[in-house]
Amino acid sequence: LAAAPAVQALPAEGGQGPTFAELGLQPALLAGLERLSIGRPTAVQRLAIPALRRGRSALCAAETGSGKTLAYLLPLLEPEAAAGPAAPRGLVVLPSRELAAQVGAVAAALCAPAGLAVRGLTGGGAAGGLRRQLRAPPPGPAVLLGTPGALREALRRRFLALERLRWMVLDEADSLMDETQVVVVGATFPAGLSETLAKFTDVGRFVTLSTQSLHRLPPHVQQKFVRLKGRDKLPELLQLLKERPSSGGAVLIFCNSASTVNWLGYILDDHRIKHLRLQGQMSAAARAGIFASFQKGDVSVLVCTDLASRGLDTSSVQLVVNYDFPDTLQDYLHRAGRVGRVGSKAPGAVVSFVTHRWDVDLVRKIETAARKRTGLPGMDSINKPSPNAVSSNQPFDDTEGHRPSGLVGSGSPAVVQWVPKKLLISRSHH
Structure with a gap:
């Protein structure tokens, strides 16, 4: 690894x-x-x-x-x-x-x-x-x-x-x-x-x-994609948070809209899960100090929009959850980059809930880029592709019951495992 x-x-x-x-x-x-x-x-x-x-x-x-x-x-x-x-x-x-x-x-x-x-x-x-x-x-x-x-x-x-x-x-x-x-x-x-x-x-x-790693998935960060229906996302998230050890570092939960951030926050309140919320529709006064408090470790869970995905230092974060799968590959790369940063104590992991057909299309592109050891598509080719690129024509398949093939994580081979209602794509640890 x-x-x-x-x-x-x-x-x-x-x-x-x-x-x-x-x-x-x-x-x-x-x-x-x-x-x-x-x-x-x-x-x-x-x-x-x-x-x-x-x-x-x-x-x-x-x-x-x-x-x-x-x-x-x-x-x-x-x-x-x-x-x-x-x-x-x-x-x-x-x-x-x-x-x-x-x-x-x-x-x-x-x-x-x-x-x-x-x-x-x-x-x-x-x-x-x-x-x-x-x-x-x-x-x-x-x-x-x-x-x-x-x-x-x-x-x-x-x-x-x-x-x-x-x-x-x-x-x-x-x-x-x-x-x-x-x-x-x-x-x-x-x-x-x-x-x-x-x-x-x-x-x-x-x-x-x-740098050579531009536009590429961080090879040291575990990537997991969980295929499930929309109604199952909330139970999956609650189970993930409740089973997470107290020493597991901070958690970022990304949503695609301010309304989802607010709704999810109310649910976490009901389950007595301490958290902070950050989204662009908040007033300047409400936003002031929220992220600073999260960085200091006062609260270890932050529910947010992509407002928190770009540039902000999140070295204490060890888990990113894409409750809503991002709309673009750029957004996915920025969210994934919240873990495994300079100053982090552990590589961390990204768990993404995949519910829509268009989500699967993006996952297919992520998998292909990882398998070929190339950057994600649709971005300026500022740096040259790796000479070690491996070609493959095996696509991600979201048909239930079919075992898809492929790699996620550009540093070493990964394992793709199909389990009931869930597809987990993660780096191997052997």
């Missing part, structure tokens, strides 16, 4: 790969890393740091949980004077206030030894709140982290100026780039992304930084 990057032993001195110091980072940032108890750089950090320190714009693509946040923060943060109270030198655009808070905490820890100010800008309140966030002490943020809506409103009201911006990292791109250094970061890159980016920036000048 391949070890998760997060649970591998750190390389010994003189081992493979440079240290953070050997990558040329300044002493103040090295001190910040020490405060975060971070040792050696991961693969994407070794790729990205030298290129971004040279000022290259980049498409930075690596599997989820591989350490992309530090990959772009470390080379772009500079121990120097701030630009001004509303004119930052660096901007990170993030899709949610929860992710902005998380990345902000990491950036603040890195910047503290260098005396750099980090500021977060998120919406959910009156316009005066945006002005207060930008003017709050300490003055002159060197780095601003914001959500698209809040940044758009701050720019519209002229609370924020970007004329002194030196670099920008985008999760969602909807503003002009000019000569700003651009870093596009993600764990999945849908097909056509390059053409979309070309509409507002010169993609030809980008250097592509991509």
Whole structure:
């Protein structure tokens, strides 16, 4: 069984790969890393740091949980004077206030030894709140982290100026780039992304930084697909939660809609299963602190939508349950990436409830990609396919009573076992 990057032993001195110091980072940032108890750089950090320190714009693509946040923060943060109270030198655009808070905490820890100010800008309140966030002490943020809506409103009201911006990292791109250094970061890159980016920036000048595991199922994470009828999903989930040992780590339960999150939460309340809920229809006040509380371990079960599937650090999670099977392969890959991350104590597992015909179609594609040792289909081919690819024409078959064949998990052979009303596809442990 391949070890998760997060649970591998750190390389010994003189081992493979440079240290953070050997990558040329300044002493103040090295001190910040020490405060975060971070040792050696991961693969994407070794790729990205030298290129971004040279000022290259980049498409930075690596599997989820591989350490992309530090990959772009470390080379772009500079121990120097701030630009001004509303004119930052660096901007990170993030899709949610929860992710902005998380990345902000990491950036603040890195910047503290260098005396750099980090500021977060998120919406959910009156316009005066945006002005207060930008003017709050300490003055002159060197780095601003914001959500698209809040940044758009701050720019519209002229609370924020970007004329002194030196670099920008985008999760969602909807503003002009000019000569700003651009870093596009993600764990999945849908097909056509390059053409979309070309509409507002010169993609030809980008250097592509991509790890070999991009768009592939994490080989160290157990994947299980349970074929059952919709009415059986709730009993299956309750049994799974009640049988799970208290030492089994945290659990993420994904639903496809806010209404399902709320409904499932009421059922868990009835069964006295302590949990938290997170979905996009909640008010800013309700969402504030929910994910932080989950990360701290106050509650070990989080019922959520895909709001919690992208970017957020979930190193304490050891089980992901797809109560609703995701709509796209990208969503599946992001959900699966919540386990087996850098910093995780165990590889973890993903259990998916398969109820609809269209769910089975996606499972077939997942199985085929795993068998051929390739990335999931429908995404930009940023990295080259593995030379060890194995071809197969044996499809996933959802006909009851038929034993399907195939592999899930791209690191070693897997076992497919058919049992009454359930199909379990999991990695072998021999």
